[in-house]
Amino acid sequence: MATLEAVQGDITTMRVDAIVNAANSSLMGGGGVDAAIHRAAGPELLVECAALGGCPTGEARITKGYRLPASYVIHTVGPVWRGGTAGESELLRRCYESCLDLAGARGIRSIAFPSISTGAYGYPIQDGCRIAVRTVRDHLRGPSVIELVRFVCFSRRDLSFYQEALRPVPGP
Numbered sequence: 001m002a003t004l005e006a007v008q009g010d011i012t013t014m015r016v017d018a019i020v021n022a023a024n025s026s027l028m029g030g031g032g033v034d035a036a037i038h039r040a041a042g043p044e045l046l047v048e049c050a051a052l053g054g055c056p057t058g059e060a061r062i063t064k065g066y067r068l069p070a071s072y073v074i075h076t077v078g079p080v081w082r083g084g085t086a087g088e089s090e091l092l093r094r095c096y097e098s099c100l101d102l103a104g105a106r107g108i109r110s111i112a113f114p115s116i117s118t119g120a121y122g123y124p125i126q127d128g129c130r131i132a133v134r135t136v137r138d139h140l141r142g143p144s145v146i147e148l149v150r151f152v153c154f155s156r157r158d159l160s161f162y163q164e165a166l167r168p169v170p171g172p
């Protein structure tokens, strides 16, 4: 059974097989966690990203991790929050699912996620963290080599939301 945990910290320091980047569809860098990952990985990451030709919202692409402790970066593009009636929740679910599918295909055993879309893209953290946890739990019910999923929260406030979302589901 895989371990799901939430920590507060900087995802670029995480010693896991893969860290997830909350990118934009160009995959050519940006602010927030995207900037932090590119800064820590070094310039080769941008060169590999440039060759990928972008990524649609809800999908994911994988690159090497270069100077990061993680061997891989899985780049995903979350939805911009537009009030909740433009399919944002399904697109956010697909982000987590796409990353987990890519990780499984590469035999990745430990993966760290930032809180996708809940920063610049404005997705409310209360709902975003629940979609993240629910999607990971649902995925891990099936066959998977993943042993650790770590939600890395940048702020104490976000951590409290993820800790609440991770509380065990009350039994029947």
Ligand code: APR
Pocket (backbone or CB within 6 Å): 009, 010, 011, 012, 022, 023, 024, 029, 030, 031, 032, 033, 034, 035, 036, 078, 114, 115, 116, 117, 118, 119, 120, 121, 122, 152, 153, 154, 155, 158
């Ligand atoms: N480690 C972990 N989490 C981080 C880090 C970090 N070093 N830096 C920022 N975060 C957190 C933010 O606090 C937020 O909770 O990552 C979460 C996602 O926020 P953003 O990075 O703004 O990502 P997102 O909301 O998905 O917006 C994506 O922003 O940076 C640009 O290129 C990116 O256009 C894209 C958009």
